[in-house]
Amino acid sequence: MKPVIYLDNNATTRVAPEVLEEMLPYFSEYYGNPSSMHTFGGMLGKKVVEAREKLADLINADPGEIIFTSCGTESDNTAIYAALRSNPQKRHIITTRVEHPAVKNLYEHLAKNGYRVTWVPVDRKGNLDVEYLYDHISDNTAIASIMWANNETGVIFPVEKIAHALKEKGVLFHTDAVQAVGKIPVDVKKAGVDMLSLSGHKFHAPKGVGALYVKKGTKFAPFMIGGHQEKGRRGGTENVAAIIGLGKAAEMAKSDMVDEMQRVRMLRDRLENHILDTVPNTLLNGVRENRLPNTLSVSFEYVEGESILLMLDQLGICASSGSACTSGTLEPSHVLRALGVPFTAAHGSIRFSLSHYNTQEEIDYLCGHIPRLIERLREMSPFWKQAASCSTQ
């Protein structure tokens, strides 16, 4: 397969070669089980400890506050069920209208099973209505799950402020930080969150490993019940190689976070400005400033996102319409609908999400093609012709 320009890093990322290198000996060479009593297995326990320390360091947690899981979805499910099982008398839960399906679909499931759910709205720019959130907290609220940053728009929520308000009312605060960790500084102590979900494959660790931060002293009940692993908080043999990879990815993310944010933001802004300047009838989804530096969600009016993706694909450019988790449907994503993106624009929404591996040459290649690409699609679009004729009348 020819090389691609991969601009779909919020869906998944390349495993950093340095990460893979660290993982490699732990498949066929040092393949023991950390729970074993022999040296060959036991030594892997130390590697897991090291990885836990590195990951804890990235988010300013204590290593004992980290539970390794198999993915972000498991981390989210674990956090939410832990809160509910620890507070069985409380039957009200709070989340937002723009969460990832791992939170949204679980809350919908709970809504059908005896829980009252408050869905906090966002405005046209993707900002959370925090006053609405505050107004709906009650003594009956078991947990609030509010994401750190949105996977489609990149909009960052005011986690610290929310944490403060929830703490005052004694409500557990869980944040899905899957899109934030590794991309922007995340400090659990400063933010004051009780539980935080993260996923390795969103920042150059492999798929199949995630983690849940649980603040010391937080009441907890395991989701995956089995052996004594993770101090009885998550059964199942530790995914040693992937955990080692997650530790390395965390170390790498921490070491060049500031420079990388700046570099990636510069590339993203270059792309964004080019599109908004050269392609008519385009809208930026989400606020401009308080946003993940790697994410750009843009709506091209009167064209289909799927058609854009197809033509980008022919150019070897990978992007996404809505999130990967909702692709395959023709409906605009629930996030764009929550923002109130007009119908004619929501259908033509594309998310570009960058990473460490993107170069200016790649962005310039895309910039060079996108205006003509959109123009060609619009030439074929009956809606565009209609809109154009209306605007000239």
Next chain:
Amino acid sequence: MKPVIYLDNNATTRVAPEVLEEMLPYFSEYYGNPSSMHTFGGMLGKKVVEAREKLADLINADPGEIIFTSCGTESDNTAIYAALRSNPQKRHIITTRVEHPAVKNLYEHLAKNGYRVTWVPVDRKGNLDVEYLYDHISDNTAIASIMWANNETGVIFPVEKIAHALKEKGVLFHTDAVQAVGKIPVDVKKAGVDMLSLSGHKFHAPKGVGALYVKKGTKFAPFMIGGHQEKGRRGGTENVAAIIGLGKAAEMAKSDMVDEMQRVRMLRDRLENHILDTVPNTLLNGVRENRLPNTLSVSFEYVEGESILLMLDQLGICASSGSACTSGTLEPSHVLRALGVPFTAAHGSIRFSLSHYNTQEEIDYLCGHIPRLIERLREMSPFWKQAASCSTQ
């Protein structure tokens, strides 16, 4: 680290180099998300389809009946919760006294949460009391979880017979086949089970991937709620590389199952006979015949299993006392207690579990050392001296 003689394959196995080779391109080269619309991601969907077919082929399932999970524990949890959520009116569940913690601990948790649990006993040889099982089935029984083969003794349960009896009474049958799949022929259609759990790292696939077989038509509710992956039956980005590895391991296991069983059984029997013939006061745990060909659980009376493991470790030999999942405690495992292994023997129990990679040279090396090793430990044991003096009086 010097090479080891790894005889702890029921805890975890070496990833076959052929498996690792198949996986390798899917970390840093073809790293897309199968849910993505672009070719780079979408082509991974085909690889997942292929892996699903290979795994289905190993257990004679239809590919659509396979749900990929992160491990055996998740498969077990998924199966059990699926049965309970699909039959909410039924409050009785059945399992055995010798299940893996992934089943045992979940059933104990359910026992504290409104479910009545029947624990089916085993006899001194590890055989299941199937009459006891049959006698306890009721109209209120939601599920029976009966393992295919025991992880400590290797004893194989009469799954086909049990399936027949449960089917007659309309009870869902889930089997934890984590220790069976890849080691002995497993045919879900012939066996007639409704759900079957398996784990990759027990047969030379990597850690971090497992699967659940769910017979077509079985009522199902997801455990991990998130995106649309696995046809909505398991949320979370597919662990592509590990799934590809699982497919390859399944293919390899199927291709030389018969020869390998014979070869491994010959080695295991060589070790078993040598120990029983040359070391006095040793007991075989479990039946001799109807047992996994790779597993040997043997009790050395009047010595501590931990001391034996330590001395084996110094010789570079990896084994286990009880299961890895219960190690770290000084209690004999629940399996040996369920068998009624006498106290003086249960504490000196060692499990040797072989794999494809063990050689006759390795077994002969162990055979050459074990009699003297046990003798030395007994020389230091006050219980042994006491027992010896009693027997001479």
